[in-house]
Amino acid sequence: MEVKTVIEETEQLLGELDSLLEARERGRERQSMQQSENSKVNEAANSGNSKPKSKNRAANLAAVQLLMDTYPKTFSRHQVRPLKIGIQEDLLADDKVSKNKIKRALASYVRSLAYYRSLQAGAARIDLQGQPAGQVTEEEAEHAKGKLKELNKQRREREKQKQKEQREQEKSERLNNKLEQLVNLNKR
Structure with missing residues (x-):
């Protein structure tokens, strides 16, 4: 040549x-x-x-922890059980925790994966003393299954997006490396 x-x-x-x-x-x-x-x-x-999400999340976790400390027979991270229908009114009437914290804590607690998993047809619901107070209906159990499917689908979509972004970044890095090598070749 x-x-x-x-x-x-x-x-x-x-x-x-x-x-x-x-x-x-x-x-x-x-x-x-x-x-x-x-x-x-x-x-x-x-x-x-x-507020930013992280502050809200911290406040939600603190509110849930307050309920777990105040009502250990009812609220637990390790043994999540379905709550009595209308437990919010019982909590407000008991007057041990502020209304704002009760609402925040309950919203977080009942939207957790563990809570949705606990909602099995026929499972006992519990009151503030940890005693049975009704049962989970078939409709409620089906609703919980649907929510679990939806949450899992969202999680998979987030993971796919994250993997796609990672692949794009790796591709960009490879291209940059190749470009750098070509430039270095020309300098010789």
């Missing part, structure tokens, strides 16, 4: 690399602009009275 041919091919490759780098830079600029816009939207959505 002639030196002239090698030089031409190298120049052609460098031209292609320049085009790829410019396209990549434009893509990064677009992505940066989108991220900036998204962060502005998120900031606007989180401004005012709403």
Whole structure:
């Protein structure tokens, strides 16, 4: 192969690399602009009275823990059982925990995977003393099964999205490595 041919091919490759780098830079600029816009939207959505998710989650967990400490026969992380229908009114009447914390805790507790799993047809519901107070109906059990399926589907979709993003990042890193190698080859 002639030196002239090698030089031409190298120049052609460098031209292609320049085009790829410019396209990549434009893509990064677009992505940066989108991220900036998204962060502005998120900031606007989180401004005012709403709190970031992590603060809400911490407050919810603290409220659930308060109920578990106050009513250990009823609320547990390890032995989750269906609660009596109307237990919120019982909690409010007992007046040991504030209304806001009761609502927050119950909302978190009854939306947990463990709680949905506990809702089996015929299972005993419990009151504040941990005593049986009704049973889970077939309809309630079916509703819980549907919620579990929905939550599992959402989890799988999040995992798929995360894997897709990871593959895209790996692909981008490989491309960058190859581009770097080509540039280094040209410098020799």
